Amino acid sequence: MQRFGLRHQCALGALAGALAFVPVAAQAQDQAETDQETGLVDAADVDDSNVIIVRAQGREQALADVPVAVSAVSGELLEKSGVSDIRDLNQVAPSLLVSSSGNEANGSARIRGIGTVGDNPGLESSVAVFVDGVYRSRSGNALSELGPIDRVEILRGPQGTLGGRNSSAGLINIYTAPPEFEFSGYGAFTYGNYDAIKVEGGINAPLGETVAARIDGVYFKRDGFYNDVTNNTDVNNRDRYLVRAQVLFEPTEDVSFRLVGDYSKKDEACCAATFVQPDFAPLARIDTSINPLTGRPNLDPFNRPNGGPALTSTSNPIVPILLGLGQDPRALSQSTFNRDIYPTAGRSYEGETEDYGISGELNWTFGDVTLTSITGYREYSNNQASDTDYTTVDLLYRAPGPNAGAREFKTFTQEFRLNGTAFNDRLDWLVGAYYANEKLETRDNLRFGNDYGTFASCRVALALAGLLGPTAVNPGNANCLSAGGQGALIGDPANPLDGALGPAGDVVVNGLNILSQVKDVGGTGDIYNQKSENFAVFTHNIVHLTDTVDLTLGVRYTSETKDFDATFGNDNVFCPQQRALQGATLLNPAFLANFPATSRGTLQALGGGLLALSCQGNSTAELNGVSISDTRDEDEFTGTAILSWKPDPDWLVYGSYSKGYKAGGFNLDRSALSNPLFLDVTNLNTANLQFDAETVDAFEVGVKYSSRKFGFSIAAFRQEFSNFQLNTFNGSVFLVQNVNGCGSDLGGGDRDGDPATGACAVDDVAPGVIAQGFEFETSLSPIRDLTMTMGITYSDTSYEDNLIGNDTGAPLDPALRLLPGDNLSNAPEWVGTASLSWTPPIGNSGLSGLFFINARATDDFNTGSDLLFGKEQDAYVIVNGRIGITGPDRRWGLEFWANNLFDKDYTQVAFNTPFVAPQQTYSAFLAEPRTYGVTVRAGF
Structure with missing residues (x-):
């Protein structure tokens, strides 16, 4: 990948220049009464209650006192930024990147360049997502309306000690707005381009001196960003709603219980793709050169370095075949970012998502000890039809219905924590236990098309x-x-x-x-079931060695069991x-x-x-009615050690080590059973479906400064990943492989097309992925009505030079031969974010103005997990803005807003066009274009 150069420095420079002297940051502590975004304001204007409190270490602490890399973003800043689901958090957190691809359920979150990619629900998320302390089974399960938010905490680096699910890259904690003991209500109506209509409202009411309740609702409908010319419809639309009801019970000062129930539903068509054209991958050429490492011809028929025909040119021999079979030629000549699509006639992207659950959090203080119990039960289901080849030619599809790439989660979680102090407050101790029971069912009806x-x-x-x-x-x-x-x-x-x-x-x-x-044969109803039971005990203790020096020690033991079974339905008698x-x-x-x-x-x-x-993907009638089953058990110790020093109340210096873990599991895809050439239905090897747990050793040093009007934090990190879980689409099937490094030079054996070369001795296996860099965040509130933030992340997240397939030393799959020594996909080296919020009073009328702007500048990166040429996204800057007026006591407001203000075209993921991939024709899932509109608010 091209390294950060002058033009990328200019991109970040333009970002900083556009916001003048704006310092950045995810430190975001509440400012009094007005924006409540930084908390770094004059003591005469605000008391200590306005400092943002986080639970990053399992107990409530001031953000500036927490010796870990954590970003906390207030609900007000989220509202001004136009955040409606976790994808929008990209705009306020430079170390975070959330994207989605072929299905709304497949959202992937990355922190510091590390995340889980692909469409396989068998892989858990590297970045765990929690809403009100309850784990969402996969990142994509949180791609829905969030409703009113109190704050969001983004913890960077592995989280392998405290409660909740283990995660190897970080976690996102979303805290929704709780009930309050004051009668209030609000409503908002938004209209925007693409005929977007959003209606939201809620009411909060005390039901006595000890009980308060609130209910919130959001409805959002919008036309799609893609115009399906073939079928005269639109795709990537929005039609969704959320209802959330809560009750808060506080019978005494020592007892608090919060009950939350929510239900959301989506009926939407998702997700279309366009052909990659020269405006995205302009330098394509046939490469007939000899690979100097192997002495063999290069296996990639198209390359980028020296120019040549478009990937969809008729000089690519597969393109005339597509045209001869009915491909609409307009799709092959228009811009990558022209949102007219030409799928197969009669094929649909319609889908349905349902998500609901109930949770309860109890906090009970007795003496110096506090008991916290968080209980949650959730059900999530999604199905999504698709023209899976994204061409006019009918090659691969999922018919609409309950089996269309369906996944269903039923998750019960229970967490207990006890924390208190001992030895005259020299020890702040915490112990806890966590249990999760997850039942996952996936169903699929993927079939070959008529062509x-x-x-x-x-x-x-x-x-x-x-x-x-x-x-x-x-x-x-x-x-x-x-x-x-x-x-x-x-x-x-x-x-x-x-x-x-x-x-x-x-x-x-x-x-x-x-x-x-x-033709029109294949899956008639493959069903995969996986039951996961996770049990963990943990302790996290802060020892106050002196009045200014703390030693934090934590350890966690996790036991994981996964039971798997599958039954296949298939009518491909021709295999x-x-x-x-x-x-x-x-x-x-x-x-x-x-x-x-x-x-x-x-x-x-x-x-x-x-x-x-x-028999592509092991689609064969030989499997019809065949059932398989397997089980796997894991035990893992993880933990952390942090030494921190507060030389004075405004400064914090710390250094830490942590070990993280993400569970192994089963590849829920029959294509992984065997190469079709060697498939033996009488002796199916379920071991081929398993992948190992991912582990990480992380080191970090940091400095934080927090004063009344200004604050910053800086952290330097290094993270070493072993058995990194990678899910890659090779144009035919998804490959799930653990990636490790080898301490010895493999002589190019990991970079050729021979699956037998590039093995490593077991005692020479080393981490395969290294993420290292620094993060700088700062905030400035010079006056009550002005808040400025800025953040910069540099992360060199790369594969090692010599890669192997797993910790046994097996060779890397040839489809991944471009990985050694290169950056991970969707892992830009430089990212910067900035925001400016100004809410000046207008005379003595009680009115106030609103001017808000934020921006995210991203270095270039490769969007394909196989790092093939032609999938690289150039550097870009996204700017959002909002301007408006607010009435006295914030009883009403009128706002004009725009997201992606300058209508920047960029992609989320470029991928091998299914079955066309050997000729290197790519398709791309595009990011959202410019949206704009007006919002009217009212409240009491």
């Missing part, structure tokens, strides 16, 4: 074109062979040795005829036919013995290709 058989046959025919000539290919015929091409293969029927491939010619033609019939044909011929040594030794490898590759294309 798949001919398209796949053309893939083979193109390979034969060098032998038979280009006129041998004709996508107008089912097997993609012209009459001349078929005749050249078969030759004289009376003479089996007469064809271009001798007796193998008849086999190839018969194989193509079988392959061409793979078994192809297996029988090729097993008797081109994959049979006795048959190949009739050919010269120099030809056997080519013939074997032809047979393997015909079989793999007929």
Whole structure:
């Protein structure tokens, strides 16, 4: 990847310049009465109750006193930033990146460049998300309206000590606005472009001296950002709502109980993609050079360095095939960021998401000890239809319905904490236990489309074109062979040795005829079930060695059990036919013995290709009705040690070590069972579905300063990941692999196309991913009505130079050969955020103005987890703004706002177009364009 250079420095410079002297920050402590965003205000204007309190260490502490890297963002700042779900947090936290791709349920959060990618719910999130202390099973489960928020805490680095779920990269704690003992209500109406309508409102009421209740609701509807030209509809729309009800019971000063129930639903079409064009990947060329590391030709047929045709040019041999099968040519010539899409006629992206739950938090203080109990139960379900190849040609699809890529979570969690002090307050101790029971069911009905058989046959025919000539290919015929091409293969029927491939010619033609019939077949209802039980005990203790020096020690023991079973439904009867044909011929040594030794490898590759294309992803009727099961157990110790020093009340200096962990699990995808060539349904190896736990050793030093009007924090970190869990789409299937490093030089064995090269001795295995860098955050509140924040993150999050597949020293999968020595995907080295909020009074009328602007500048990065060329996103800056007027006592307000103010085009993820990938044609999930509108508020 291109390193941070002058133009990227200029991008960050422009960000800083646009906001003048704005210092940044996620320190965000509440400012009195007005913005309540920084808490760094004159003591005459605010008392200590306005300093933001966080629970980053399991007990309530002032943010400036917490010796960990944590960003705390107030509800007011979130409202001004237009935050409605966790994706919008990108704009206020430079170390965080949240994106989504092929399904609303597949949101991925990254902190310091580390996150879990892909569509596989078997992988847990590297960044855990909690709402009111209750774990959301996957990051994507929080991609819904949040409603009124009290604050958000973003903890950076591994979280492997305190309550809740272990996470290897960080966590996001969202605290919703609680009930209060004062009667109040609010309402807001928003109208924006794309016919966006958002209605939100709520009421808070005391129900006596000890009970208060509130109810909040949000409804949001908006047209889609994509125009489906083929089916005359729109995609990536919004149609969702949230209702949340709460009761707060405080019978005494020592007892508090909060009960929260919520329900949300989405009926939306998601998620479309466009072809990658020269405006995103402008420098494509065919690369026929020799790899100096291996002495073999480069395997990537398209590369970026020296210019050439567009990825969708007809010089790419697969493109004329697509056009011949009905691909709308407009999709191949328009801009990457033209949001007209041309999917298959009749295919849909419609989906439904339902999320609800109930939780209760009890805090009971008796003497010097406080008991905290957080109990939660949640159910989440999602299904999403799709034209899964994103082309006009009908190659792969999921039909709408309850089995369309469906996932359902039922999660029960229980956490207990006891904390108090001892030894004359020299020890602040905390002990606790955590239990989670998660039941996950996924269902899928992924099927080959009506054009798949001919398209796949053309893939083979193109390979034969060098032998038979280009006129041998004709996508107008089912097997993609012209009459001349078929005749050249078969030759004289009376003479089996007469064809271009001798007796193998008849086999190839018969194989193509079988392959061409793979149409509208595939999954009829694959069902995967996984039950996870997680139990942990932990302790986190702060020892006050002196009045200014603290030693924090924490340890956690986690026991994890996962039980897995699956039953497959499939009607692809052509895969078994192809297996029988090729097993008797081109994959049979006795048959190949009739050919010269120099030809056997080519013939074997032809047979393997015909079989793999007929059984892509292990889609075969051989699995119909077959069931498998397995179980795995894990035990892990994690913890932290922190030494901190407060030389005076305004300064904090600290250094820390922590060990984090993310559970292993099962790849919930039948394609991982085996290579289709070697699939044996009588002896399915479920071990192939397992991946190991991810662990991280993290080191950090930091300094924080907090005064009445100004504050900053700076942290330097290094994180070493072992068994890093990577999920990569290779154009055909998703690969889930643990990634490690090797202490010895592999001589390029991890960078070639040979799956057998690049092994490492077990005692030489080392961490495979290193994240290191620094974070700087600052805030300034020179006067009551002005708040400015800024933050900069530099993170070199990279793979090591010599990579292996797992901790046994097995070689890396060839699809990942570009990873060694490069940055991780979606891991920009430099990110900066800034905001300015000014709420000046207007005369003596009681009115006040509002001017708010924030920005995020991002260095360039590769969006593809395989790091293939052509998936790199250039540096960009996103600016949001809001201007308005507020009435006396904030009883009403009128605001005009815009997100992505300058309508910057950029992508969330670029990926290999399904089944077209060997010719390196890419597609991209685009980020949102400019949105703008007006909001009217009222309250009492």
